[in-house]
Amino acid sequence: MSTPGQTQQETAGEAAQDLVIEDRGHVRVLTLNRPQRANALTPELMAAIAEAFVEAGADPEVRAIVVTGAGDRAFCGGFDLKARHEADQAGKPFVYLMSTRERFVFEVIYETYKPVVAAINGAAVAGGFELALACDLRIGEEHAVFGLPEAKRGMGAHFATVMLPRAIPRAHALDLLFRSEYIDAAKAESIGFLNKVVAKGKALDEAMAWATQIAGNAPITVRRMKETASKASGLPASAALRLNEGVNPYLSEDRVEGIAAFVEKRPPRWKGR
Known part of the structure; x- marks a missing residue:
């Protein structure tokens, strides 16, 4: 002090x-x-x-x-x-x-x-x-x-x-x-x-x-998981399942990259967008 x-x-x-x-x-x-x-x-x-x-x-x-x-x-x-x-x-x-x-x-x-x-x-x-x-x-x-x-x-x-x-x-x-x-x-x-x-x-x-x-995992996905898990706490399931926190990973460039990396058998190159 x-x-x-x-x-x-x-x-x-x-x-x-x-x-x-x-x-x-x-x-x-x-x-x-x-x-x-x-x-x-x-x-x-x-x-x-x-x-x-x-x-x-x-x-x-x-x-x-x-x-x-x-x-x-x-x-x-x-x-x-x-x-x-x-x-x-x-x-x-x-x-x-x-x-x-x-x-x-x-x-x-x-x-x-x-x-x-x-x-x-x-x-x-x-x-x-x-x-x-x-x-x-x-x-x-x-x-x-x-x-x-x-x-x-x-x-x-x-x-x-x-x-x-x-x-x-x-x-x-x-x-x-x-x-x-x-x-x-x-x-x-x-x-x-x-x-x-x-x-x-x-x-x-x-x-x-x-x-x-x-x-090493997709930053947008991890962020979404953290925000949703935190803000869903205490909510009824019906409300929690409809939360839409942060960037939607399904609509991100990283989702395209993650699938491509899996198919091409290489490490993904995340952009965080």
Whole structure:
């Protein structure tokens, strides 16, 4: 968080250091870079993440996004409660995240139409659990732990309260929310939160393999799938089946190219149109 006397430019510079952005082919990798604080979220870091997702969504060269954390201890430990405690002691008001002028960072991630893979390299708890939840696919390392301790902290877990029962069976979701107990990676996979558990140090490699495979598919089709799946959630089937989100792949140049490549037994050359 910013300290007295800091300029906005200095604060933005710190946020940039706290989020490392790199491109690997058509995959953009975002790394939370605060390992000394369990990659905990600050308002500045959350703003930087949201901005990075908006930019990735607008970049035609980016076809998939991977989110991970620095180090091997934590993917993300949630909101920086030490910093918040200092702010409370200083009498600074708490600004509820959903009440800010900008969209909530987890909403931005969830609504980004490009597939997002979480490479969970360590603990994903509280806001870190919600960060992983906002992603589409989740690869977790075997030593990682997961949980929502908000009920023990007097916090809210608003995003998880709404979205977790849509991602995993309701009884498991409410168990995590109500009892605030941590679970290990094997349990997280068994209840459907994780797509796959890998050895320690292998989450990013596996997530990159998945994201690269996704990026090799027709971008218009993948975009359509992501947008439709997101916006169909909660709708009656009759309404969901009539959604027409994004560019229609059946009418695209890539549909012609995909069929031609199959018939000619060669890799397709996607144009994204």
